[in-house]
Amino acid sequence: MSADQMLAFETDCHLFDGCGFPAPGLHSFMFEPLFTVGGYDVNKPMLLALLSTVVIIGFFWAAFGRAKVVPGKLQMIGESGYDFVRKSIVYESLGKKVGDKYVPFMVSLFFFVWIMNLWSIIPVAQFPVTSIIAFPAGLALIVYVLWMYLTFKKHGFVGGLKNITGYDKSLGPILPMIVFLEFFSNVLVRPFTHAVRLFANMFAGHLLILMFTIASWYMLNGIGIAYSGVSFVMTILMTAFELFIQAVQAYIFVLLACTYVQGALAEHH
Amino acid sequence: MNALVQMAAEEAENPLIPPIPELVIGLIAFFIVFGFLAKKLLPNINKVLDERREAIEGGMEKAEAAEAEAQQVLEDYRAQLADARHEAARMRQEAQEQGVALIAEMRAEGQRQREEIIAAGHAQIAADRKAAAASLRQDVGKLATDLASKLVGESLEDSARQSRTIDRFLDGLEETAATAEAKR
Numbered sequence: 444m445s446a447d448q449m450l451a452f453e454t455d456c457h458l459f460d461g462c463g464f465p466a467p468g469l470h471s472f473m474f475e476p477l478f479t480v481g482g483y484d485v486n487k488p489m490l491l492a493l494l495s496t497v498v499i500i501g502f503f504w505a506a507f508g509r510a511k512v513v514p515g516k517l518q519m520i521g522e523s524g525y526d527f528v529r530k531s532i533v534y535e536s537l538g539k540k541v542g543d544k545y546v547p548f549m550v551s552l553f554f555f556v557w558i559m560n561l562w563s564i565i566p567v568a569q570f571p572v573t574s575i576i577a578f579p580a581g582l583a584l585i586v587y588v589l590w591m592y593l594t595f596k597k598h599g600f601v602g603g604l605k606n607i608t609g610y611d612k613s614l615g616p617i618l619p620m621i622v623f624l625e626f627f628s629n630v631l632v633r634p635f636t637h638a639v640r641l642f643a644n645m646f647a648g649h650l651l652i653l654m655f656t657i658a659s660w661y662m663l664n665g666i667g668i669a670y671s672g673v674s675f676v677m678t679i680l681m682t683a684f685e686l687f688i689q690a691v692q693a694y695i696f697v698l699l700a701c702t703y704v705q706g707a708l709a710e711h712h
Numbered sequence: 713m714n715a716l717v718q719m720a721a722e723e724a725e726n727p728l729i730p731p732i733p734e735l736v737i738g739l740i741a742f743f744i745v746f747g748f749l750a751k752k753l754l755p756n757i758n759k760v761l762d763e764r765r766e767a768i769e770g771g772m773e774k775a776e777a778a779e780a781e782a783q784q785v786l787e788d789y790r791a792q793l794a795d796a797r798h799e800a801a802r803m804r805q806e807a808q809e810q811g812v813a814l815i816a817e818m819r820a821e822g823q824r825q826r827e828e829i830i831a832a833g834h835a836q837i838a839a840d841r842k843a844a845a846a847s848l849r850q851d852v853g854k855l856a857t858d859l860a861s862k863l864v865g866e867s868l869e870d871s872a873r874q875s876r877t878i879d880r881f882l883d884g885l886e887e888t889a890a891t892a893e894a895k896r
Contacts, residue, residue, distance in 0.1 A: 469727060472727060483733065484733070488734060489733065489734060489737045492734075492737055492738055492741045493737065493741055495741060495745075496741040496742075496744045496745050499745050499749075500744070500745060500748045500749075500753075503748070503749060503753045504748075504753065506757075507753040507754070507756045507757040507760075508753070508756070510756050510757050510759070510760035511760065512760055512763050512764045512767060514760075518757075521757070522757065522761075525754070525757060546754070547746065547749055547750035547754045548746060548750070550749060550754065551742065551745045551746040551749045551750065552742075552746075554745070555741070555742050555745050555746075572738075575730075575731070575734055576727060576728055576729070576730045577730035577731050577732075577733075577734035577735040577738055578734060578735075578738040580730040580735060580738075581730070581735045581736075581738040581739045581742065582738070582742060584739075585739070585742070639728070642728075646727070
């Protein structure tokens, strides 16, 4: 295990001991391979991502595998989660008729993102998988491809381009500028912001928790114990706050995906 | 510490450049989830949700049918009750009328019978009086003649004379009775 993988309290470095604060940074998001399977290195985020799959499928298998008309407790919980995504996200933005087709995709997306976020505060795991850009980027890419596909399928090539660029003759002389801006914002920036919004939130959240956790340990010396207590309380508060942010970010990610699909299917405006 | 920073600097790649293995693993993980949910688990729960909705709606329909039936029965019952009341009123009315007619008839009958009885009584009385008067007249006549023959000593056996005399006497008696009545 390299130094950057060390947990804060594995170094015996404290305030007033003459050693500097071991601040978290980019290195906190770099992982050495845990083990190798068939020549492929598997590191912690990969393992957690695969575990997310297991957790989600395991849960929904237990809840819906033998679904009953009169639900058990687990099924009831599963149903409320399912209904939340289905009704408050998909039906709200796409409508029931159009939205029904995309419900399985959006439900998978929501729970996948949420569970990957949730690892951040699960003991031992304690790392939000989505703070590695590859994971949100992959998901944003899927949504982007889906959006492009739907746009051109619905409107044809020229109509699709018009839809993407917000082409509208009534705009008159500023039309070229609008077209350029819309193209730039929709085609180039959109997938980037979609992924980075999730990534940056989880990245920052993880950094904050790390910061207070490390500080709690680092300041545990002499008068620093008082500061350490404050820092520890902050760690608890930040953990609770992260719990909230994780769900919100998953919600936003899926809501945006729905909005993009809705935009692709809308008549040009 | 310095080593740590150095190591970080060495390894620090741009955090916005996605590492390919993670990207692939992420996509695979997502598609596994999507596959299971879309193909198996969500259709499963959708079926159950539909069944549940049908069950609830079916229950509601049943309840509605039962309510309609109950309403129908109630209306029937009310109609029957109204009929029965009507019928009862009609019968009471009829009975009353019949009773009145019966009483009137009986009264008339009674009246008739009474008059009959009275008339019969009158006739009887008249007949009795007549008979009594006739027998009295005979007896009185006989007594009177007997007495007279004893007094006079002469036989008044001669029936013609006898009866004339008796009649005269009795007429005289009746006259006195009539005058006495007139005086009263």
